Amino acid sequence: MAIATVNPATGETLKRFKALTSEEIDLKLAIAQDAFACFRLTSFAQRRQWLENAAVILERDAEKFAEIMTTEMGKTLKSAVSEAKKCALVCRYYAEHGEAFLQNEYTETDATESYVSYQPLGIVLAVMPWNFPFWQVFRFAAPALMGGNVGVLKHASNVPQCALAIEAILEAAGFPEGVFQTLLIGAAQVEQVIKDERVKAATLTGSEPAGASLASLAGSHIKPTLLELGGSDPLIVFPSADIDEAVEVGTFSRVLNNGQSCIASKRFILHEAIAAEFIEKLQIKFASLKVGDPLDPETDIGPLATENILNDIVQQVDRAVELGATVLVGGQQLDRPGNFFPPTILTDIPADAPTMQEEFFAPVAMVFTVKDIDGAIALANNIPFGLGSSAWTNDPDEQQRLIRDIEAGAVFINGLVKSDPRLPFGGIKRSGYGRELGLDGIRAFVNAKTVWVK
Numbered sequence: 167m168a169i170a171t172v173n174p175a176t177g178e179t180l181k182r183f184k185a186l187t188s189e190e191i192d193l194k195l196a197i198a199q200d201a202f203a204c205f206r207l208t209s210f211a212q213r214r215q216w217l218e219n220a221a222v223i224l225e226r227d228a229e230k231f232a233e234i235m236t237t238e239m240g241k242t243l244k245s246a247v248s249e250a251k252k253c254a255l256v257c258r259y260y261a262e263h264g265e266a267f268l269q270n271e272y273t274e275t276d277a278t279e280s281y282v283s284y285q286p287l288g289i290v291l292a293v294m295p296w297n298f299p300f301w302q303v304f305r306f307a308a309p310a311l312m313g314g315n316v317g318v319l320k321h322a323s324n325v326p327q328c329a330l331a332i333e334a335i336l337e338a339a340g341f342p343e344g345v346f347q348t349l350l351i352g353a354a355q356v357e358q359v360i361k362d363e364r365v366k367a368a369t370l371t372g373s374e375p376a377g378a379s380l381a382s383l384a385g386s387h388i389k390p391t392l393l394e395l396g397g398s399d400p401l402i403v404f405p406s407a408d409i410d411e412a413v414e415v416g417t418f419s420r421v422l423n424n425g426q427s428c429i430a431s432k433r434f435i436l437h438e439a440i441a442a443e444f445i446e447k448l449q450i451k452f453a454s455l456k457v458g459d460p461l462d463p464e465t466d467i468g469p470l471a472t473e474n475i476l477n478d479i480v481q482q483v484d485r486a487v488e489l490g491a492t493v494l495v496g497g498q499q500l501d502r503p504g505n506f507f508p509p510t511i512l513t514d515i516p517a518d519a520p521t522m523q524e525e526f527f528a529p530v531a532m533v534f535t536v537k538d539i540d541g542a543i544a545l546a547n548n549i550p551f552g553l554g555s556s557a558w559t560n561d562p563d564e565q566q567r568l569i570r571d572i573e574a575g576a577v578f579i580n581g582l583v584k585s586d587p588r589l590p591f592g593g594i595k596r597s598g599y600g601r602e603l604g605l606d607g608i609r610a611f612v613n614a615k616t617v618w619v620k
Contacts, residue, residue, distance in 0.1 A: 167323040169350055174240035174469040175460060175504045183326045183350050191358055194318065194347050198289045199364045201344030202316045206286050210265035213312050217261035219339035221254035224304075228254075231300060231331060233461075238325045239296045240469040240505065241423050242460045253304035259587035260608060264312035267608045270617075279619040284612045286314030288366040291359050293380060295372045296322035296471050297426045302371050303332050305585065307346060309608035311336075317346045318365070320356055324472060360384055367391065367611050371428075374596055392600030392610050394428070394592055396525045397553030399583060400546035401431035402568065404539070405439045407558035407580070413444060415582050416531075417451040419556070421509055424460075424468050425529030426475075428597075429554040429576075429583045432526055434533045435542050441535040445494070445513070448531070452495045452509040455529075467529055469505040476505040479528035486512055486521040494533070523550060539564055547573045553593035554583035575601075 169183040186194070224231065232246035241249070268284040290310055294302045303319060310317050321329035329348040336346045349359065353376075359365055360383050369392040370380045377393040384391045401416050403409070419431040436444050460468030470476045480499050487493060496510030513533040515521055526532070536542045546555060555574040559565055569577050575593040576583060585591045590601035600610055 167352070169323045169326050169352065171238050171327055172324060172472070173237055174471050177473070177503060177505075180237065181327070185355065186349060186351050188355075188358060191349060191351065191355065192362075194349060195289065195359070195362055195364050197344040198316050198318055198347060201342055202286075202288050205316055205342060205345050206288075206314045208314070210268075210312070213314070214261040214264070216336075216340040217257045217264075217308060217312060220335055220341075221257040221261070223335050223338055224250050224254040224257070224300075231328075231335075234327050234331055235299055235325075236460045236468070238328055239299060239471040240460050241297075241426075242465050242468050244463060245423060249298060249301050253300050256301075256304050256308045256587040256603070260308040260312040264309065264608055267605050268313060268612065275618070277618045277620050279617070281617050283615045283617050284313070284609065285615055287611050287613055288315065289318060289364055290315050290611050291318050291320065291356075291365050291368040293320045293356060293368065293370040293372065293376070294322065296325045297423055297428075299325040299328035300332065301585075303329075305587070305591075305602055305607070306369055307332070307336065309603075310611055311341065311345065313608050313612050315611055316344065318359065319346070319348045320351055320359065321348065323352065326350055356380065357383060360389065361387060365389070369600075369602075369610070370394070377598060390611075392592075392602065393598035394553075394600075394602065395551075395596060395598040396527075397428045397430075397551045397593060397597050398432045398525045398549050399429055399551075399554045399556065399574070400433045400435050400542075400549075400572070402435045402542045402546060402555070402557040402559075403440060403444055404437045404542075404557075404559040404561065404564055406560040406564070407440070408560075409440055409444055409447065411580075412558040413447045413451055416556075417448065417455075419582055420531045421452075421455060421467050421529040424470060425507075425509075426471060426527050429585070431556055431583065432530075432532060433546070433549075434531055435545055436533065436535050437542070438535050438537055445511075445533060448533070449495050449511060452511055452531070455509045457500065457506055457508055467509060470507055470528055471505070473505055475527060476507060479507055479526065479530065482521065482524060482526060483510060483512070483530060486515060486519060489516055489519045489521065491515045491519070491521065496530075522548070525551065539567060543568070543571045547571075550596040551593065552595035553597040554578065556581065556583050
């Protein structure tokens with residue numbers, strides 16, 4: 167894919183960028199290595215100040231950064247503003263808590279003194295996706311930099327201006343030259359970076375194939391990785407739930423970011439006692455959503471990020487219908503310029519259809535009816551993914567059963583699945599491994615060094 171800004175609402179190519187040469191990549195890594203030699207010795211207090219400065223910039227110029235996000239990948243302007251401000255939140259969180267998370271941990275042994283010292287690894291490569299082009303990067307960068315590491319970013323090829331803006335924010339915040347650099351490179355050039363002995367670890371948020379490729383390559387060079395990959399999260403609703411609230415939150419979750427979120431509620435699993443009511447209300451909500459210009463504050467759903475993504479979802483929906491699925495709302499590509507696809511509800515999907523095992527990265531909800539909690543859990547877990555999950559019930563026994571038995575990195579009861587700087591975030595099964603955010607996030611790329619002194 168060319169490194170370029172292509173407005174997904176119009177299809178217009180606004181700006182092209184030239185990929186770095188092999189020699190230029192080598193120079194960038196040399197700069198990063200030199201920066202790490204000094205940066206690792208800076209105080210927590212100094213890193214804290216730089217992160218707080220970054221938060222101020224993100225909040226002050228949120229509208230400017232939002233316009234870049236919207237222009238490059240199509241998310242609504244209001245959601246892009248919220249994303250910029252959430253990035254400020256994660257910067258402030260690690261500025262406040264990072265030092266405490268990495269303090270020496272003392273243990274009594276036969277030594278005079280014994281403890282664990284948390285020390286930075288060095289250069290960490292971040293391969294990041296386009297769907298949350300600021301948030302995904304900052305949820306890596308804030309803990310990594312607070313921990314004393316330096317970062318190099320290979321961002322998605324369709325959001326180069328976001329990538330450059332993030333580098334500029336951290337530089338303006340005071341971080342020394344080379345501590346965080348954007349590498350404008352294609353996917354094929356990632357291998358050079360991973361194989362370089364100066365790079366000590368890597369993190370990737372993206373597709374399963376991309377994650378498998380990165381992990382395989384890094385593993386062959388004995389380098390740790392953290393992967394956050396796809397998801398097909400269930401939203402399970404039982405009779406004791408507040409149905410109206412579940413419909414409201416479920417709709418918001420499914421169409422958030424134009425339907426392009428890993429932790430969106432994609433499979434609505436409904437107890438048969440409330441299925442008819444829920445489906446009727448869900449149809450009304452989906453039919454009322456406004457699709458249009460993402461810069462318009464009245465728009466609920468903007469375009470999909472690329473033409474390829476649009477083509478993929480058209481094929482997925484068509485294939486599901488051919489196999490017997492019923493379209494309750496939407497289902498057809500909109501006849502207008504840009505990568506627009508309407509909010510869509512599918513039901514009656516055959517149990518053996520490939521659709522049952524796929525992720526829909528668009529505003530498409532799959533609806534299922536089950537007889538009891540056993541059927542709900544079995545259906546929720548019958549998927550290669552295990553990222554998030556949402557369950558709606560006010561029955562304490564049902565809540566505990568769902569918390570125990572749903573196979574996912576997160577279970578949210580009566581609420582929207584979301585990432586929070588205070589809580590670890592990540593998945594199991596083919597949704598990846600490792601955890602970002604919280605205590606786990608800052609310790610993902612440090613050396614837990616055992617110290618024993620007699």
